[in-house]
Each structure stands twice: as C-alpha cells, then as structure tokens.
Amino acid sequence: MKRREFLRHSSWAATGATLAAMLVPLRLAGAATPNADPFYANAFTDLEGRHVNVSQYLGKPLIMNFWATWCAPCVKEMPDLDALHSRYKDMNFVGLAVDTPVNVEKFIKKVQVSYPLLIGGHGAIQLMRALGNKQGGLPFTVVFDANGHIVERVLGAIKPVEFEQRLKHLI
Numbered sequence: 001m002k003r004r005e006f007l008r009h010s011s012w013a014a015t016g017a018t019l020a021a022m023l024v025p026l027r028l029a030g031a032a033t034p035n036a037d038p039f040y041a042n043a044f045t046d047l048e049g050r051h052v053n054v055s056q057y058l059g060k061p062l063i064m065n066f067w068a069t070w071c072a073p074c075v076k077e078m079p080d081l082d083a084l085h086s087r088y089k090d091m092n093f094v095g096l097a098v099d100t101p102v103n104v105e106k107f108i109k110k111v112q113v114s115y116p117l118l119i120g121g122h123g124a125i126q127l128m129r130a131l132g133n134k135q136g137g138l139p140f141t142v143v144f145d146a147n148g149h150i151v152e153r154v155l156g157a158i159k160p161v162e163f164e165q166r167l168k169h170l171i
Contacts, residue, residue, distance in 0.1 A: 036148025039064075039131060044096065044118035047105060052118055057092045058148050061170040066120065066128050066140040068099045069107040074139040077157040081141075082113045084160070088167060096120040098128075098138060145170060 036058060043053045054062075065081055067074035078095070085093040093115035097104045101119050108117065120127065125136050132153050133140045143152040143166070152166055 037131075037144065037150055039127065039142075039144075040148045042127065044120055045101070046116060046118055047101065047108070049101075052116070057094065057144075058146070060146050061091045061151075061167075062144040062148075063091060063093045063167070064142045064144065065093070065095050066098055066124060066133075066138060066142075067095055068097060068138055069103045070099070071138045073157040075111060077139055078111060078113055080158060080160040080163075082115065084164060084167065085113070085115045087164075088171075090171060091167065094118060096124055096127075098122070098124040143167070143170070 040054045043051045095117040141154040
C-alpha cells in the first residue's frame with residue numbers, strides 16, 4: 001500500500017473498533033519518569049497483539065525508527081539498523097510501523113530484523129510531528145538517552161558510519 005493511499009483512505013478504520021484500537025498508540029496515565037520525554041507514556045501493540053509500554057525501554061538508550069512497508073528508504077535502511085542492533089546490545093532498537101499489522105506481517109516474511117517491530121498505525125504520524133518531524137516524512141529516527149531525553153533526530157535514511165559514531169557517544 002502506498003503512503004498516499006494509506007493516509008487518504010485509512011481503510012483499516014472500517015474494519016472495526018478492535019483493529020483501530022491496535023493501530024492507535026495507547027496513552028498511559030503519565031510519563032514513566034518525571035524527566036523522560038512524554039513519548040515514553042505511549043504503548044503500542046507488537047505483532048502478537050500484546051501491548052508494549054515504551055517506558056520499558058528506559059535505562060538504556062533507545063533508537064526509535066518510524067518506518068512503513070511502502071517506504072523504499074525505510075526498507076533500504078533496515079539492514080543497517082539491524083547490523084547496529086547486533087553490535088550495540090546495550091541499546092534498544094525498535095521499529096515503529098506507520099502501517100497496518102497485516103502489511104507488517106506480510107513484510108517480515110520477506111525482510112526480517114532482529115529488533116522488535118511495533119505497530120503505530122496512522123496515529124504514529126502525529127507522534128512523529130510531536131517529536132520534531134513537522135513534515136511527517138519517513139523514515140524518521142529518534143535517539144533517546146537512557147533517561148528518555150531526545151539526543152538526536154534523523155529525517156531520512158541513516159548514514160550507517162555517521163550514525164554509528166553518534167551512537168558511540170551514548171555508551
């Protein structure tokens with residue numbers, strides 16, 4: 001599904017409240033810690049339908065990558081992120097799909113990554129904007145330190161060598 005079609009039609013909403021609930025980030029009562037970015041108050045579903053609280057990633061740096069199955073640059077950078085994930089075990093890498101669970105499930109049969117993939121659905125676009133991506137473009141990667149503070153934003157595909165140099169400063 002192309003981005004324009006996904007955004008325009010939002011056909012997933014027609015399939016019922018249950019699916020819609022899976023695609024909209026869940027807002028928790030408050031931020032996980034008083035100083036963490038408000039983003040840590042969200043929860044998303046994984047591919048098994050379980051709720052995953054972003055706050056569980058506090059204590060280690062978090063590399064949150066917003067992506068979609070229909071985004072060619074997103075797909076192209078996934079092996080680079082996966083390689084970094086393999087090298088930096090003291091960091092959390094998470095892919096947040098601006099897509100439907102069905103599309104992501106089909107996609108991971110072809111392209112597998114070792115880091116967790118969560119479903120952000122259409123609601124993830126507003127989260128990206130709140131995190132500084134005013135254009136709403138993909139891919140978009142946000143790097144948080146271990147305390148939940150934003151230390152870097154990357155709009156567009158990462159450049160692996162440059163990005164790795166930045167990650168080394170978080171250790």
